[in-house]
Amino acid sequence: MNVAQSLKDATVAALIAAVLFVPIVGLVLDGQDLVTHLPRAVILVAVVFGGRLLISMGVQTQLGRPLRHAAAALEQVWSRVGDVAGGKLAWFIAGLLLVLVAIPFLPSTTNYLIQILSLTLIYVLLGMGLNIVVGLAGLLDLGFVAFYAVGAYGYALLAAHLGLSFWASIPVAGLLAATFGCMLGFPVLRMHGDYLAIVTLGFGEIIRILLVNMVDFTGGPNGISAPRPTLFGLSFGRRPEAGEVAFHDFFGLDYDSSYRYIFVYLIILMFTVLAVWVFKRLREMPIGREWEALREDEVACKALGINHTTTKLSAFTLGATFGGIGGVFFAAMEGFLNPSSFTFLESAIILSIVVLGGMGSIFGVILAAVGITLLPELFREFEQYRMLVFGLAMVFVMVWRPTGLIRPGRRAFGVEGNGHGQ
Amino acid sequence: MANDAILTVEDVSIRFGGLLALSGISFRMERGSITAVIGPNGAGKTTLFNCITGFYRPTQGHIVLQGEHRRRRLDALPIHAIARLGVARTYQNIRLFAQMSAIENLLVAQRGMVNRNLIAGIFQTRAFRRAEAEAERRAWEWLAFMGLEGVANREAGTLPYGQQRRLEVARAMAGQPTLICLDEPAAGLNAQETVELNGLIRRLRDEFGVSVLLIEHHMGVVMKISDHVVVLDHGEVISDGTPDTVQNDPEVIKAYLGTEEEVPIVGASPGGA
Numbered sequence: 001m002n003v004a005q006s007l008k009d010a011t012v013a014a015l016i017a018a019v020l021f022v023p024i025v026g027l028v029l030d031g032q033d034l035v036t037h038l039p040r041a042v043i044l045v046a047v048v049f050g051g052r053l054l055i056s057m058g059v060q061t062q063l064g065r066p067l068r069h070a071a072a073a074l075e076q077v078w079s080r081v082g083d084v085a086g087g088k089l090a091w092f093i094a095g096l097l098l099v100l101v102a103i104p105f106l107p108s109t110t111n112y113l114i115q116i117l118s119l120t121l122i123y124v125l126l127g128m129g130l131n132i133v134v135g136l137a138g139l140l141d142l143g144f145v146a147f148y149a150v151g152a153y154g155y156a157l158l159a160a161h162l163g164l165s166f167w168a169s170i171p172v173a174g175l176l177a178a179t180f181g182c183m184l185g186f187p188v189l190r191m192h193g194d195y196l197a198i199v200t201l202g203f204g205e206i207i208r209i210l211l212v213n214m215v216d217f218t219g220g221p222n223g224i225s226a227p228r229p230t231l232f233g234l235s236f237g238r239r240p241e242a243g244e245v246a247f248h249d250f251f252g253l254d255y256d257s258s259y260r261y262i263f264v265y266l267i268i269l270m271f272t273v274l275a276v277w278v279f280k281r282l283r284e285m286p287i288g289r290e291w292e293a294l295r296e297d298e299v300a301c302k303a304l305g306i307n308h309t310t311t312k313l314s315a316f317t318l319g320a321t322f323g324g325i326g327g328v329f330f331a332a333m334e335g336f337l338n339p340s341s342f343t344f345l346e347s348a349i350i351l352s353i354v355v356l357g358g359m360g361s362i363f364g365v366i367l368a369a370v371g372i373t374l375l376p377e378l379f380r381e382f383e384q385y386r387m388l389v390f391g392l393a394m395v396f397v398m399v400w401r402p403t404g405l406i407r408p409g410r411r412a413f414g415v416e417g418n419g420h421g422q
Numbered sequence: 423m424a425n426d427a428i429l430t431v432e433d434v435s436i437r438f439g440g441l442l443a444l445s446g447i448s449f450r451m452e453r454g455s456i457t458a459v460i461g462p463n464g465a466g467k468t469t470l471f472n473c474i475t476g477f478y479r480p481t482q483g484h485i486v487l488q489g490e491h492r493r494r495r496l497d498a499l500p501i502h503a504i505a506r507l508g509v510a511r512t513y514q515n516i517r518l519f520a521q522m523s524a525i526e527n528l529l530v531a532q533r534g535m536v537n538r539n540l541i542a543g544i545f546q547t548r549a550f551r552r553a554e555a556e557a558e559r560r561a562w563e564w565l566a567f568m569g570l571e572g573v574a575n576r577e578a579g580t581l582p583y584g585q586q587r588r589l590e591v592a593r594a595m596a597g598q599p600t601l602i603c604l605d606e607p608a609a610g611l612n613a614q615e616t617v618e619l620n621g622l623i624r625r626l627r628d629e630f631g632v633s634v635l636l637i638e639h640h641m642g643v644v645m646k647i648s649d650h651v652v653v654l655d656h657g658e659v660i661s662d663g664t665p666d667t668v669q670n671d672p673e674v675i676k677a678y679l680g681t682e683e684e685v686p687i688v689g690a691s692p693g694g695a
Contacts, residue, residue: 285543286536293530296519305505305533410523412575
């Protein structure tokens with residue numbers, strides 16, 4: 001048994017724990033005074049030391065062997081999840097869709113749950129958009145929220161000034177965001193990595209600051225209301241405005257506020273599924289391969305006749321379109337917009353979804369979007385420790401799986417073009 | 423034969439600040455020939471390649487590609503435009519798309535031969551599927567030609583060095599070029615692999631009619647397979663002719679060996695990468 005190594009590991013773990021716990025738990029602000037509670041920190045550090053030592057020693061004994069095997073088996077099962085999710089389990093996807101469609105109609109479902117699910121789906125949609133830019137084309141974009149904002153405000157403003165309906169706004173706002181994506185694309189074509197990240201970060205902030213300051217146009221910090229979507233002209237309000245017919249009147253139902261949430265949820269579900277499908281196709285198309293090739297080696301791409309300018313621009317533009325459409329749904333769901341919904345934190349969350357999920361992967365990004373929106377809700381019990389747990393979970397994922405939850409497998413090609421053979 | 427030049431380099435010079443890296447380079451390359459550019463380290467061989475493929479813009483002079491129908495000046499075109507005219511290249515340091523599979527590397531290279539319509543691709547129309555299947559078939563042919571079918575679905579970056587070299591040549595050929603520029607294809611290969619590579623380069627020319635321009639340190643390779651050798655030293659052409667002529671040119675011997683008389687060029691050990 002390797003006692004020395006175990007002691008070393010435990011000491012390192014204890015040191016890290018000390019760095020974390022002494023300031024967080026050991027120092028407490030009491031009014032104006034700083035009170036030290038060192039014993040609490042020491043106890044926690046001791047627990048970490050003991051725990052780490054026990055685990056190290058434990059795995060090396062006869063008793064620990066099953067534990068080791070279990071860990072290895074778990075790792076193996078997990079590495080398969082990506083392959084399985086890659087397309088072999090069509091029925092699994094169909095089942096999942098069925099459940100997602102059925103959820104709002106279950107008696108125990110609350111409006112709150114439907115809203116959380118809608119938000120999760122919007123994040124999946126945004127994740128797919130950013131996945132094109134970051135995951136496939138390898139362009140680190142820290143200002144993705146700009147396109148989300150353009151889509152959301154586009155919808156609200158088009159409705160307010162031009163009276164455009166929700167359905168007409170989806171393509172128009174998508175195009176608007178695409179135009180912004182293209183506009184951002186031009187100046188950053190020559191940039192890579194860190195420089196690109198900083199410029200996109202700036203772009204995201206410019207859009208937000210414009211929204212705050214163009215008070216006459218956007219309502220500034222007070223925000224702007226976005227119209228509720230309608231179903232073939234049927235509104236979901238309790239008392240429809242003049243000239244409108246209410247959904248519940250038309251179908252002879254009693255008014256229920258949940259109809260509106262369910263309606264928006266189903267639309268978002270439909271478009272998110274569409275977005276995932278489009279992303280999957282894009283990845284397998286020549287343009288998708290070129291994005292990936294550009295990520296791998298720009299110089300070699302050019303020497304194969306690939307125009308890096310148009311290829312990069314197309315990634316930015318398509319990614320932005322996804323973001324813009326996500327924005328329309330966000331506006332339709334919330335009914336009210338203000339610039340504080342589009343801060344840098346939002347960009348960071350979308351980027352974390354892509355990175356945690358596994359760049360370029362579909363299933364991983366969906367999983368990460370679900371995790372990132374649902375976990376903070378589930379951890380509401382922990383109150384102030386909620387964000388700490390959330391952060392810890394992220395750290396653990398990155399330590400355990402540096403390439404993201406699921407590393408996208410490469411498509412397997414069979415001889416003589418039988419597609420997915422082999 | 424004398425009038426069918428695929429590539430004409432006329433008085434090309436390039437200056438980097440105070441350094442004249444190439445000075446008045448002129449030579450002609452026959453269509454369907456294997457032409458080697460040799461010279462000591464720092465002679466400007468790769469710089470010349472970079473001028474031909476558009477990575478550098480010559481300070482002075484012309485580079486003309488004679489296509490099937492018309493002549494095109496290459497010295498003012500961007501890299502991707504030159505590639506689309508049918509000039510492909512490989513690199514001294516391999517530049518594969520490391521995280522993509524071998525076959526995907528070959529699919530990317532077929533840019534001009536696939537269906538690039540966005541809508542057709544998203545809905546996978548019949549025409550699109552046919553074009554993709556064709557591209558895959560051609561990719562498999564190239565893998566077979568290079569003996570790489572077994573590793574088609576492996577990530578290019580995980581392949582052994584020799585296979586990566588061959589894959590890079592296959593990728594350059596997959597775009598159906600008329601001129602392929604190989605920058606030290608034998609660098610880092612062992613004796614056996616070098617012999618195989620010689621055979622492959624010959625077959626590229628004989629079976630696909632591509633003209634081959636290559637930079638090589640390995641004199642064994644150069645003397646065995648090339649029809650025409652251009653020798654550079656200090657950014658100038660010091661000799662130009664058949665392997666035999668060049669081999670016995672006193673200027674060449676001087677450049678390689680100082681003033682000694684011995685000619686140990688044939689079968690010399692591979693030069694540095």
